[in-house]
Amino acid sequence: xxxxxxxxxxxxxxxxxxxxxxxxxxxxxxxxxxxxxxxxxxxxxxxxxxxxxxxxxxxxxxxxxxxxxxxxxxxxxxxxxxxxxxxxxxxxxxxxxxxxxxxxxxxxxxxxxxxxxxxxxxxxxxxxxxxxxxxxxxxxxxxxxxxxxxxxxxxxxxxxxxxxxxxxxxxxxxxxxxxxxxxxxxxxxxxxxxxxxxxxxxx
Numbered sequence: 563x564x565x566x567x568x569x570x571x572x573x574x575x576x577x578x579x580x581x582x583x584x585x586x587x588x589x590x591x592x593x594x595x596x597x598x599x600x601x602x603x604x605x606x607x608x609x610x611x612x613x614x615x616x617x618x619x620x621x622x623x624x625x626x627x628x629x630x631x632x633x634x635x636x637x638x639x640x641x642x643x644x645x646x647x648x649x650x651x652x653x654x655x656x657x658x659x660x661x662x663x664x665x666x667x668x669x670x671x672x673x674x675x676x677x678x679x680x681x682x683x684x685x686x687x688x689x690x691x692x693x694x695x696x697x698x699x700x701x702x703x704x705x706x707x708x709x710x711x712x713x714x715x716x717x718x719x720x721x722x723x724x725x726x727x728x729x730x731x732x733x734x735x736x737x738x739x740x741x742x743x744x745x746x747x748x749x750x751x752x753x754x755x756x757x758x759x760x761x762x763x764x765x
Contacts, residue, residue: 565599569764570740572733574607575655575677575688578627579754582634583737584678586757591671598764602663602670604656605736606725615648627682633754642685655681655688657721661712662703664720673701739763 571587573580594600613619620643627638642648655677662673680686680697687693691712699705711717731740735752741763742748751763 563599566597566744568599568601568740568742569594570601570603570731570733570742572603572605572728572731572736572738572740573674574605574652574736575659575674576650576652576681577605577607577736578623578630578638578682580605580737581638581678581682582630582636583754584636584675585634586755586760587671587737588675589757590760595764602659602674603728603733603740604659604721604724605728605733605738606656606721607652607736608650609653610649610651613650615645615650619650637683639683639685642681648687649689651689653721654691654694656724657712657717658688658694658698658708660721660724661708661717662698664711664717665703665707669701669703673698673703676701 569590571590573583573587591600624640624643627640630636631638658677659670659674663670676697677688677694680693681688686697688697691709695705695709695712698708728734728738731748732750733740733752737754739751739755739760740748741751749763751760
C-alpha cells in the first residue's frame with residue numbers, strides 16, 4: 563500500500579514510560595487514517611552492564627514505576643525488583659522485536675506488547691532468550707525459526723540500525739513519535755503524551 567504519511571513510534575520493551583504509553587499506542591493504531599503508516603523503531607534504553615543492580619537502583623525503579631502507574635494507570639508487578647541479581651540489558655528484547663519484524667511484520671506490534679506485559683505485569687526476565695522465545699511462541703511465532711534468526715549477527719546489526727535511526731531522527735527520549743508528512747518533513751514529539759495531545763499532530 564502506498565502511504566502518504568508515516569508515524570514512527572520509537573520505543574523500548576523495557577522502558578516503563580513506553581509501557582505506560584501502550585494503551586495510547588493501541589488507540590493510535592485503532593484510529594489511524596488509511597493514508598498513514600504506523601511503524602516501530604526500537605530505542606535501546608539500556609546496555610549490558612550499564613547499571614549496577616543494587617538497592618539504590620531498585621529504590622529508584624520502584625519510585626519511577628509507581629510514578630508511571632499513577633500517571634497512566636498501567637499495572638506494574640513490583641516483585642521483579644526483589645531479584646538479587648539482574649542485568650537490565652534491553653538489547654535482547656529489542657532484538658526480539660526486530661527479529662519478529664524480519665519474520666512476520668504483521669506480528670511486530672502484538673509481540674512488542676507481549677514482551678512489555680511479560681516484563682511489567684508477569685515479572686518475566688525478558689533478557690533471557692528462552693523466556694523471550696516462549697512468549698513469542700504464544701503469539702504465533704515459530705520458536706525454531708525465531709531462535710535461528712535471533713542469535714544471528716544480522717539481527718544484532720539490524721537492532722543497532724534501529725538505535726541509529728532513532729537517534730538520527732532526534733528521538734532520544736522514549737517514547738517518541740516521529741511524524742513524517744507527504745513532503746517528507748519530519749517532526750518529533752518526545753516523551754509520554756496523552757492521546758488528545760497527539761491528535762493535534764495527526765492532521
